[in-house]
Amino acid sequence: MKKLFRLPLLALALASVSLASTSCSKDASDSLAVQAHDQNTMMSIMHDMMKMMDAMPKTQDPDQDYSMMMVMHHKGAIDMSQEELKNGKDTQMRDLATRIIAAQQAEIARFNTFLAGHKVEAPLVPAFNTRQQMAMDKMMRANDLRVITGNTDRDFAQLMQDHHQSAIETSQAILDLGRHAETKALGQQIIDSQMMEIKEMQEWLLKNKGY
Template sequence: MKLFNQFTRTGLGLTAALTLGLAGCNVAEDADSPMADGGPMTEESQEMSPEDPMATEPGQGMDHGQDPAMSGEAMGDPMDGQGMHMAAMYLGPADDEFELRFLDAMIIHHEGAIDMAEEALEKSEREEVRQLSQEIIESQEDEIAQMEQWRDEWHADAPEERQMYDAQMSQTVEMDETTKSAMQMDMELGGADEDFDLRYINAMIAHHEGALDMARQAMENSDEPELQAFAQTVIETQTAEIQEMLALRDSWYMGADG
């Protein structure tokens, strides 16, 4: 339990830009990457509001390894050795298909959050965790239904398959299974042991950060008033849930030395 003694909240921030157009869903880090030539994810677009509990200084890198609570031991290697998708999810430029890509990405992302929340209902014995998880399920199921409706109304001619932005081809393409998994941020939360709630909270905070990143892109790139309002609601709701989870984590695990 000593690894829970110190928490660095900024360690939960998203640290690397994920280029979702690559077939292998590779992280863009080298000079030849499509994201390296003055890529779209600028400091301005990534900067968080002062109210955001995960906010950092613009351009400040956040080291995943600095947070003991997010270590492989505490998380139980949730990505089966691949590491968590601590990445900004780039949805492409402000073109005619941005809203389609946003809706498809956020729907899948919400489905991942619902899966984790349902697992928490099965495994957690804490009422606070169970209540929060139920609220996440209900709110995000409603939001999925709304996004599906907008997709049908705004993009009636779009393919049935989920769409994404291919950064190498600079165009919208069908989302492959690897990218769907990355969008969901699928995580193995482990068994119903004494540290399940810690793993769940850490994973859900990271998952919410992915939603916040995409919502900020919608605020910047979409001219659709309804989508702007929706993105603002996502930011407000999930920021509040992050604050709640941080408070619960601090209350239950700060100073634990057993």
Template sequence: MNKNTLTRAAIGLTLGSTLVLAGCSDTGDDGMEGHDMGGGAETMPDAGADPAAEANDADVMFAQMMIPHHEQALVMSRIVLDTEGVDPAVVDLATRIEGAQEPEITTMEGFLDEWGAEPMGDHSGHEMDGMLSDEEIRALEDADAATLSRLFLEGMIAHHEGAVDMAEAELADGENPQALALAQEIVDAQEAEIAEMQELLAAL
């Protein structure tokens, strides 16, 4: 073999090796040819993202406003529970309202903490739909058992109607799945209780 033949053979081997190496460089560790790891990383969803931690302004407002709204329902219910002689059906209703809304307050406080949002704090919230005034709360406290049953039902019907309106606003504008689920639970439970209270009130 002459010198020119040896030179051409060496060049051929070099080109072949270069092509093999180039092919290997286009194949990732998972064996997929031509996969651009840099470009793929930009379009991959964040596996660590928690959709439940995402909230918009409507979600935050829902929790911030519903907490004091629920807190007043607890005040009203406990006035009934601390008064002797109240209609047993009204006492049962107040017991159920307290049992449902107290854990919901805890849930919504957890939402705000998770979202990095502050509660309303000392805001009275009396301008919210269905909220009783200080005078109306005092009237509950001062009423005899029979009058308290009526005032409680009248006040709680309006209170529930306000809560339903707030929950429906969350269903229309919110995006957090947990907050939306709670809003739907509030609508379902409180609409049923409104119907129940209307029947109780008619029977007094």
């Protein structure tokens, strides 16, 4: 009688564990839908930006190359922010996108003004381009490791962090290796503002990550 009594209890316990496991699995899948990277609009923007930057002729003048590269890099951020405004729903992320567009359009204007009055200078500094390429490669690896959901607000907050981090690292390179006050001032401005924006996106994701 004891054996007959214990077996149903054991079966009941195993069934309960199985149901709990199924429930948890279902909840997890419901809260995190995954989208293929090649189907995601923001990832496409990132890849298109990288193609343009990779095709940019390098002069080995750090101030020249930094300015040219950041114009393209900023255009990528603006395109991503416009996609957020088009399809995003979260008020905070839409506000951030609006601020990014305004700030980076103003910085593009300053970079273009610098480029219009600047000529490539010697000695050449290939170390800048090495650091810049490392930052961009790191950005794309980080992007490729992100779990993309197709939720515009969430994808924007994730991918823009990596985009900003590459700008920060490249801007630090211009502070170390650049020769002009204007590019250094822009570099410091980008570091300061984008570090704060990364913090804002991280805090938003912790509250709204959906899993």
